[in-house]
Amino acid sequence: MSVLQAIKSQNQARELEDRRLQLRRRNLLVLILRHLCDQGYVQALEKLCTEANLSLAKVDAADNIDLLTIMQEYEDFYEFKFGRRPKLVRSVGAEEVMAPSVKTVLGQRNASESSTRPPGKPVSGAMAARERREKAAAGQLDRKSEAAARRKAAMDSVKLPPEVGAQRVAGVTVSSEGRAAACHDAMSVSGRPLSSTTASTAGVPDGQDGAEQAGLLHGRLLKPLPDLGSSELRELGAAIMRDIIQQSPAVRWQDVAGLQEAKRLLQEAVVLPLKYPQLFTGILAPWKGVLLYGPPGTGKTLLARAVASECQTTFFNISASTIVSKYRGDSEKLVRVLFDLARYHEPSTIFLDECDAVMGARGEGGEHEASRRMKTELLTQMDGLQQSGARIFVLAATNLPWQLDAALLRRLEKRIFVPLPECTARQQMLEVLLGARCQPAISLADLAEGTAGFSGCDVACLAKEAAMRPLRRLMAQLEVVPPSSTAEPSVDQISQTDLQAALEATKPTAHVHKSKYEQFTSQYGQPGA
Numbered sequence: 001m002s003v004l005q006a007i008k009s010q011n012q013a014r015e016l017e018d019r020r021l022q023l024r025r026r027n028l029l030v031l032i033l034r035h036l037c038d039q040g041y042v043q044a045l046e047k048l049c050t051e052a053n054l055s056l057a058k059v060d061a062a063d064n065i066d067l068l069t070i071m072q073e074y075e076d077f078y079e080f081k082f083g084r085r086p087k088l089v090r091s092v093g094a095e096e097v098m099a100p101s102v103k104t105v106l107g108q109r110n111a112s113e114s115s116t117r118p119p120g121k122p123v124s125g126a127m128a129a130r131e132r133r134e135k136a137a138a139g140q141l142d143r144k145s146e147a148a149a150r151r152k153a154a155m156d157s158v159k160l161p162p163e164v165g166a167q168r169v170a171g172v173t174v175s176s177e178g179r180a181a182a183c184h185d186a187m188s189v190s191g192r193p194l195s196s197t198t199a200s201t202a203g204v205p206d207g208q209d210g211a212e213q214a215g216l217l218h219g220r221l222l223k224p225l226p227d228l229g230s231s232e233l234r235e236l237g238a239a240i241m242r243d244i245i246q247q248s249p250a251v252r253w254q255d256v257a258g259l260q261e262a263k264r265l266l267q268e269a270v271v272l273p274l275k276y277p278q279l280f281t282g283i284l285a286p287w288k289g290v291l292l293y294g295p296p297g298t299g300k301t302l303l304a305r306a307v308a309s310e311c312q313t314t315f316f317n318i319s320a321s322t323i324v325s326k327y328r329g330d331s332e333k334l335v336r337v338l339f340d341l342a343r344y345h346e347p348s349t350i351f352l353d354e355c356d357a358v359m360g361a362r363g364e365g366g367e368h369e370a371s372r373r374m375k376t377e378l379l380t381q382m383d384g385l386q387q388s389g390a391r392i393f394v395l396a397a398t399n400l401p402w403q404l405d406a407a408l409l410r411r412l413e414k415r416i417f418v419p420l421p422e423c424t425a426r427q428q429m430l431e432v433l434l435g436a437r438c439q440p441a442i443s444l445a446d447l448a449e450g451t452a453g454f455s456g457c458d459v460a461c462l463a464k465e466a467a468m469r470p471l472r473r474l475m476a477q478l479e480v481v482p483p484s485s486t487a488e489p490s491v492d493q494i495s496q497t498d499l500q501a502a503l504e505a506t507k508p509t510a511h512v513h514k515s516k517y518e519q520f521t522s523q524y525g526q527p528g529a
């Protein structure tokens, strides 16, 4: 073969390879569009259509193909070949997030291009890919920058022309208009199948990456906002979606000092029925509503956060202000949408913090009609939970349980008193907060004994005050030290005098209403110490 012919056939091979690459990228985008549509991510779908200049009305995935099937087949193939499930995603450090890496790659590429490419000539995705392959072959790119460059190339490919044709291309075919439109219809709250994978149902791959993968699955993969009917309800739904805790709050049971009985009861009421549903049937059907009550700052919210971390349910963190202030006239609708969304995202936990603010006794003090309607709606919705098998659990918290509407109390079947911490719990908190900062000879047991009547929050304030004192001394020193001094500033350890002074400066805040709590507990409650 002549030299010219060789060059020509090399060129043709390269062009063919570039065309295949472009097609593969386009097909991938179409499969992503189809996936977004099937899963109901309407906003993302619209944005990607615009950005990639593609439309499912013109080109769609072939009937027998979708991303989930491809993933599954790849996993099966990988397992068959290598004897273990593939690792598909990894956690990403803060410094590695998408935006900066894209910027960096852009910067690097622009710099390298400017030396080899005529000014003003745009780079094609294929050229960039070729350059990358060449560099990678020459060992110039390490694994990370290659991954970052791949992400950048993916961004480049978004600009590809649609190249819509009537012919079938691998996995992608021209669609009927109806299929794209159908996805919108499929999204009613009641009608939509619960198809998206949730953190709690996704399997964790075996092998040494299992722990990392489990960590990645910790955040909950939320389904998109369903079609709630009107734009007004959609707005309310969007407001509630903002109150869903998506990342696990990472509070473990052992982070809550003391309160063994409260923890046991909550595990029994919420965590175990979700883990072992087959055991909690009939007379053992799980509680639908639990009330945590007790003095302020004793760890009720902390317990709720531990439940959220432990259960992996969709956790609606609803405070009184969410329901009342923003939507005064709409609170009743908001409550309905809240329970609709909880059903849609089940298993769900609805945490109503400061529930006395929204569920005080009805008809007292010239109550507004809208507030009455909202309370009635909440009660109706909770009744619905008792009757349905929906895996929705209402966790309410209050400092003033005696002010709650009697009908709500009845629906919150389990009422757990969260008392002031005992001496051992106070000591445990002090050890965690101050242990490493105190002089070695100091006994925190003595300090714990001196804090009788403190709530957990008071103990935290005391610890902060004690820790501040050495810092204040250091600040005072820094003010007088001349700038030329080479002495290394350091914070002293906390002394007994610091602890004593902090104790004197911190007053307990939670000792009020002691007799009322006792009375309420003897009438309705269950001690949770």
Ligand SMILES: Nc1ncnc2c1ncn2[C@@H]1O[C@H](COP(=O)(O)OP(=O)(O)OP(=O)(O)O)[C@@H](O)[C@H]1O
Binding pocket: 255, 256, 257, 258, 259, 295, 296, 297, 298, 299, 300, 301, 302, 303, 397, 398, 399, 421, 425, 429, 455, 456, 457, 458, 460
């Ligand atoms: N049992 C506990 N163990 C560890 N920390 C606690 C405990 N109780 C309270 N705290 C500390 O006090 C802070 C406030 O607690 P939390 O918000 O849970 O109290 P609360 O009972 O919900 O108060 P309120 O009724 O006023 O809303 C917590 O962030 C934590 O630092």
